[in-house]
Amino acid sequence: MKPQDIISVKASLWIFGYGSLVWKPDFKYKRSKVGYVEGYKRRFWHGDNFHRGNDELPGRVVTLIEDDDASTWGVAFEVTGPQVEESLKYLNVRETECGGYITKMVDFFPDGESHSPVKALVYIATTQNPLYLGPASPEEIGAQIAVCRGKTGHNLEYLLRLAQFMRSSCPHVDDHHLYAIEAAALRVVSCLLKVQ
Structure with missing residues (x-):
């Protein structure tokens, strides 16, 4: 389902974030909730040559990999009214054009x-993406994350902020990866600091 198809049918939409969206959504929303999606595991298997890296040194950011036994924790944001179109336009650039992600609807x-889960839109980078590193x-x-930097900042910041979110908002979840x-x-x- 393409984001523009959602705009025509939704007065309200939940958007699930599991990477930088958990601390930096950068769009207006009505409310947010911490929770999880089932059937996916979060992995640092996607390359980033814009936000957290460049063409010479691509950073690593997270994507979701299908796994029936797994679940991934993050934050879902409810957008309503004009926020739906505004957020999808913004995320289309941030996640799709600059990041190479596709969209899916999942249970959050x-x-x-x-009570029952809600349907949420999620952005996922697939193996078909040229930036996919595996x-x-x-x-x-x-080691790759420690030395990469992109237009949004250091790749290490991305990693540390995601880990901080998990420890503060989901302390009961052991995200071993x-x-x-x-x-x-x-x-x-x-080690780099010791060398200097």
């Missing part, structure tokens, strides 16, 4: 609520 489960060890990913990469990146930074 708000934390601590027992799996690597936490050490390799951490995220925390292993954080530890590896901080080891690289520590």
